[in-house]
Amino acid sequence: xxxxxxxxxxxxxxxxxxxxxxxxxxxxxxxxxxxxxxxxxxxxxxxxxxxxxxxxxxxxxxxxxxxxxxxxxxxxxxxxxxxxxxxxxxxxxxxxxxxxxxxxxxxxxxxxxxxxxxxxxxxxxxxxxxxxxxxxxxxxxxxxxxxxxxxxxxxxxxxxxxxxxxxxxxxxxxxxxxxxxxxxxxxxxxxxxxxxxxxxxxxxxxxxxxxxxxxxxxxxxxxxxxxxxxxxxxxxxxxxxxxxxxxxxxxxxxxxxxxxxx
Numbered sequence: 001x002x003x004x005x006x007x008x009x010x011x012x013x014x015x016x017x018x019x020x021x022x023x024x025x026x027x028x029x030x031x032x033x034x035x036x037x038x039x040x041x042x043x044x045x046x047x048x049x050x051x052x053x054x055x056x057x058x059x060x061x062x063x064x065x066x067x068x069x070x071x072x073x074x075x076x077x078x079x080x081x082x083x084x085x086x087x088x089x090x091x092x093x094x095x096x097x098x099x100x101x102x103x104x105x106x107x108x109x110x111x112x113x114x115x116x117x118x119x120x121x122x123x124x125x126x127x128x129x130x131x132x133x134x135x136x137x138x139x140x141x142x143x144x145x146x147x148x149x150x151x152x153x154x155x156x157x158x159x160x161x162x163x164x165x166x167x168x169x170x171x172x173x174x175x176x177x178x179x180x181x182x183x184x185x186x187x188x189x190x191x192x193x194x195x196x197x198x199x200x201x202x203x204x205x206x207x208x209x210x211x212x213x214x215x216x217x218x219x220x221x222x223x224x225x226x227x228x229x230x231x232x233x234x235x236x237x238x239x240x241x242x243x244x245x246x247x248x249x250x251x252x253x254x255x256x257x258x259x260x261x262x
Contacts (some may be wrong), residue, residue, distance in 0.1 A: 024046055039055070085100055093120070108145075134164040184196040203231060208223050209222075215259075
């Protein structure tokens with residue numbers, strides 16, 4: 001019995017040594033073909049604690065790129081039924097950090113994730129030069145849960161301070177100063193989420209919700225209120241979208257399905 005115990009202790013010591021001392025680069029190099037379209041470059045450090053100099057998500061629809069992506073294993077995740085790591089990154093004029101966990105059943109979760117970005121840097125993610133942004137973005141994701149590769153739960157908040165949008169998509173240049181623009185994401189029943197939108201202190205105040213279901217169905221209910229000194233091109237654009245009510249406010253209600261492009 002003592003021999004068996006010594007063998008088990010020796011095996012445990014070996015596994016711990018591998019986890020803490022084994023270099024991450026050879027293992028990640030082996031898995032690179034299996035994680036496309038994610039591309040990794042400049043891997044350093046150990047399995048327990050390492051860094052990737054550059055990470056690209058080479059997708060035609062939404063290409064993403066981050067630098068100095070670091071991780072440090074979170075042993076406490078084992079008590080929650082999986083493996084996890086505290087991760088951080090830099091990109092788009094800011095960065096972020098939080099904990100990522102993969103459970104034994106394959107589900108993935110993100111918790112306590114905070115991030116910031118320069119909205120100007122996000123223009124590269126648009127499908128062409130359709131808009132220009134300015135202002136600072138800060139966000140927090142309290143919980144994100146993916147089950148069977150589908151979004152099951154998300155809760156968090158995004159604050160866009162001194163939010164400003166310039167677009168020429170309708171012809172003449174249109175500027176919309178939104179002041180402080182808040183986006184709150186709240187989980188509902190049956191993997192449905194309610195997104196609460198609110199902006200104040202700018203040329204256009206926004207107050208309303210967007211409800212999204214797991215199958216892609218959505219319902220938009222927004223109230224847009226232009227300020228007394230709002231630019232004329234902005235008012236003309238609102239009038240093309242819908243008619244104002246008696247108080248000069250514009251109500252936008254729309255339903256559709258994202259997956260069907262409606």
